[in-house]
Amino acid sequence: MHILLIEDDTEAARVLVKGLRESGYAVDHAADGREGLARALSSKFDLIVTDRMLPHVDGLAIIQQLRRARLATPVLVLSALGTVDDRIRGLKAGGDDYLTKPFAFAELLARVEALLRRRSSAVEATVLRVADLEFDLLARKVTRGAEEIELTAREQKLLEFLMRREGQVVTRTMLLEGVWDLHFDPQSNLVDVHISRLRQAIDRGAERPLIHTVRGSGYVLREEDD
Amino acid sequence: MKEARRWGLFKTSAFRMSMGYTLLVTLAVCVTLGSTYLLTQSIIQGDVDLILDAELKSLENQYVRSGIPGVTDEINLRIDSWGRIGAVYMLAGPKFERLAGNITNWPFDGGPAEPWPEFRIESIEPGQRSVHPVRAAVRKLPNGDWLLVGTDMSQDRRYARTFQVATLWGIGLSILAAAIAGFSFSFRLARRVGDVTDTCVRIMSGEEGHRLPVTGTSDEFDALAASVNRVLDRLEEQTRTLRATFDSVAHDLRAPLHRLRTRMDAVLRLPTLEPGIREPVESALREVDRLQRTLATLLQIALAESGAALASPAPVDIGELADELVELFEPVARERGLTLTGHPDHGVIVQGNRQLLAQLITNLLENALKYVPPGGRIEVAVKRLGERAHLVISDNGPGMSAEERQRAGQPFARVGHRSGIEGSGLGLSLVAAIARLHRARLTLESNDPGLRAVVSLPGSVARLPSDSPAKTAPALFAGGTEQASGRGR
Numbered sequence: 234m235h236i237l238l239i240e241d242d243t244e245a246a247r248v249l250v251k252g253l254r255e256s257g258y259a260v261d262h263a264a265d266g267r268e269g270l271a272r273a274l275s276s277k278f279d280l281i282v283t284d285r286m287l288p289h290v291d292g293l294a295i296i297q298q299l300r301r302a303r304l305a306t307p308v309l310v311l312s313a314l315g316t317v318d319d320r321i322r323g324l325k326a327g328g329d330d331y332l333t334k335p336f337a338f339a340e341l342l343a344r345v346e347a348l349l350r351r352r353s354s355a356v357e358a359t360v361l362r363v364a365d366l367e368f369d370l371l372a373r374k375v376t377r378g379a380e381e382i383e384l385t386a387r388e389q390k391l392l393e394f395l396m397r398r399e400g401q402v403v404t405r406t407m408l409l410e411g412v413w414d415l416h417f418d419p420q421s422n423l424v425d426v427h428i429s430r431l432r433q434a435i436d437r438g439a440e441r442p443l444i445h446t447v448r449g450s451g452y453v454l455r456e457e458d459d
Numbered sequence: 460m461k462e463a464r465r466w467g468l469f470k471t472s473a474f475r476m477s478m479g480y481t482l483l484v485t486l487a488v489c490v491t492l493g494s495t496y497l498l499t500q501s502i503i504q505g506d507v508d509l510i511l512d513a514e515l516k517s518l519e520n521q522y523v524r525s526g527i528p529g530v531t532d533e534i535n536l537r538i539d540s541w542g543r544i545g546a547v548y549m550l551a552g553p554k555f556e557r558l559a560g561n562i563t564n565w566p567f568d569g570g571p572a573e574p575w576p577e578f579r580i581e582s583i584e585p586g587q588r589s590v591h592p593v594r595a596a597v598r599k600l601p602n603g604d605w606l607l608v609g610t611d612m613s614q615d616r617r618y619a620r621t622f623q624v625a626t627l628w629g630i631g632l633s634i635l636a637a638a639i640a641g642f643s644f645s646f647r648l649a650r651r652v653g654d655v656t657d658t659c660v661r662i663m664s665g666e667e668g669h670r671l672p673v674t675g676t677s678d679e680f681d682a683l684a685a686s687v688n689r690v691l692d693r694l695e696e697q698t699r700t701l702r703a704t705f706d707s708v709a710h711d712l713r714a715p716l717h718r719l720r721t722r723m724d725a726v727l728r729l730p731t732l733e734p735g736i737r738e739p740v741e742s743a744l745r746e747v748d749r750l751q752r753t754l755a756t757l758l759q760i761a762l763a764e765s766g767a768a769l770a771s772p773a774p775v776d777i778g779e780l781a782d783e784l785v786e787l788f789e790p791v792a793r794e795r796g797l798t799l800t801g802h803p804d805h806g807v808i809v810q811g812n813r814q815l816l817a818q819l820i821t822n823l824l825e826n827a828l829k830y831v832p833p834g835g836r837i838e839v840a841v842k843r844l845g846e847r848a849h850l851v852i853s854d855n856g857p858g859m860s861a862e863e864r865q866r867a868g869q870p871f872a873r874v875g876h877r878s879g880i881e882g883s884g885l886g887l888s889l890v891a892a893i894a895r896l897h898r899a900r901l902t903l904e905s906n907d908p909g910l911r912a913v914v915s916l917p918g919s920v921a922r923l924p925s926d927s928p929a930k931t932a933p934a935l936f937a938g939g940t941e942q943a944s945g946r947g948r
Contacts, residue, residue: 248721248722248725249721252725252728286710313710314706314709314710334713334716335713335717335720335747335751337720337744337748387786417817419825421825421828423791426791427787430790449727
C-alpha cells in the first residue's frame, strides 16, 4: 500500500513517515502544496494524507484538482482548524476523512487503515459473520452460535460498525463519529460504557470473546487464537 | 410582521410627539377662534347698547322738552318713517298699560332688574309669523310712565350663529390637518427608524453584508445611516481580523502541540522503551490531549463571542436530537446510579448546527452527570412554546446558588466547592456560547432542589419529519468512514 503524505511541518512529517513505514506502508513525503499536487497527479497512490494549510497550494485545492482529474484516491485531511465549519468545508471539498491536529498516531493509523480497507470491500453483504457471531442485516437479527441475542437498534448499529471492520482497530473517535454522528469529544466514558454493554450481550459466557480492547487505541472485533 | 409594525406605530415616540403637537395646535386654534368669536359678539352687543342708550336719551330729552305727547309723537314718527330697521319702542303707563309704540303689551313683569333685558316678540307682518329676540333698555320717566327702546337681534344672532359654525369648522379642519400631518410625519419617521431597526436585527443575527439604506437626501437620517454603516464596516473588518487571528492562533498553537504529541507517540512505540517510562509519558500525553481540548473549546467560545454568524445553519429536529442523546447517555447515567429520562416532543425544528446543538445538550447532560450524586434524577424535555423551542435539562442534585448560576456562563468560572471534580470549567461557557450563536437564551434556574437549565431557541417551525432536511443534514458532518463511503467517486 502506497501513501502520499503532504505536510509542511517537516519535523512532524518525519515522525509520521517513520511510524507509517513501521506499520508496513510505503510512504512518500511532499513538503509543500505544489510538490504534493504534482506527485498526487503523476503517480498512483492508494491514499493521500494531506495537511490543510500548506504553502503554495492549500490542501483543499489539491483535493479539488485531484477530483477534477477524475482521481478517486481517498484523501485524509489533517488540519489545525477544528471547528465544525472547517470540517464541513473539508469534507465538502471532497476529502474522505478529517482529522484535527493534534491527534494520536494510533488514531491516524486506524483511519488510514479504514480508508484503505474501504476500497477493497465495497460489496454490500446482507449477512455479516465473524466466527460464530452472525448479523442478518435484513432481518436485523443477531445470533451467537445457536443463541439469538437481543440488541437495541443502537447496539445493533455499533455491532454492525465493528463487524464491517473486522480485525481492524476502531478508535473511540471513529465510533463517536461513525455510529453516533458526534464530532466532538464528550468528557464521559460514553464509548466504553456502550462497548462494555455490547460485550456483555455478545461475549458473556463465550469461550472466545470477540471484542478486544487495544491499549492506547480503541477496540477491535476479531476471532483470536489463544 | 409588517402588520405588527404598523400597530407598533402607536408606541413610537414620533407618534406620541405628533399627538402632542396635534393637541397643541388644536388648543391654539380653539383659543384664537374662540376669543375672536367672543370679542366679535361683545363688540356687536356694545354697538347695539350704544344705539339703544342714545335713543333713550333723545326720547328723554323730548320728554323734558314737550312731555308725554312729545314723546308719543316722536315714537310714532320713528316707527312710521325713518326709524332703524328692527327698532322696537313702547311707552307705558305706571301700571305698564300701553300708551304708544310698536309692540302690543309690556313684555316684562314690572320694571326689569337688569340694565339690558331681553325678550321675544312675535312679528305681525302679514302672511308670516316669526319670533324675534329683542334686546332692550328701559327708563322710568319722572311722571311714573315707562319708556322702552329695543332692537331686533335676529340679524345679529344669525350672524353670530354663522360665525359659530365657521369657527367650529375651522377648529375641526385644523385638528384634522394637524392630525394627518402628525400621523404621516410619525409614520414616515417610524418607518425609517423601523428600517434601521430591521437592518440592525438582521446584522445582529449574523447576516453579513447588510447596510442601512441611504436615501440620498442628505438629511439627518442619511447622516445617521452613514455613521452606522461605517461602524458596521469596522465591525465586519474586526470580525474578519478576529477570525484570521483565531485561525492563525489555532494553527500556531496546534502545530507545536501536534509535534509534541507525535514525538511522545514515537517514544511510546520504541521497542526498547523501559516499562518505568511508559506510564509518565502516557500521563503527559493525556495532559497534552486535555490542553488541546481546552484550546479547541476556547477557540469555539471566542468564535461565538466574536458575533460571527453560524456558518451553515440547517433545520434540526431538536426533540429527536435530545432523544438520541438521552438514549446514548442513559447507560452512562445508570452506571453512576442515576436515572436519566427524556420526554422530548418530536418535530420541534430549529435553525442551527446539529453538531453544536448536540454538544450543547451533551455538555449540559455531562454537567448533571458530574454533579448529581448517585440515586439522583436527570430529566430532558423539549417543548414548543409559541415561536420558540424550549430545551429543559433538570436534575435533583445539589444545584447552584444564585450567585453561582450568575457566574456559570463565564469562562473558567468553575463552581468553587466542587473543585474536586475534574473539568476545564469551560463546559457551561461553551453551552452559553453555542446558545448565543443560535440566538438562544440560556437560563439556569433552581429546580428546588437541583438545577434546571433552560435553553430557549428561536424560530421553531412545525414541519413533518418527512419533508424536513434535518435528517439529511448530518451527512455533511459525517467524517465517519461509514457515511463517507460513496463520496468522491
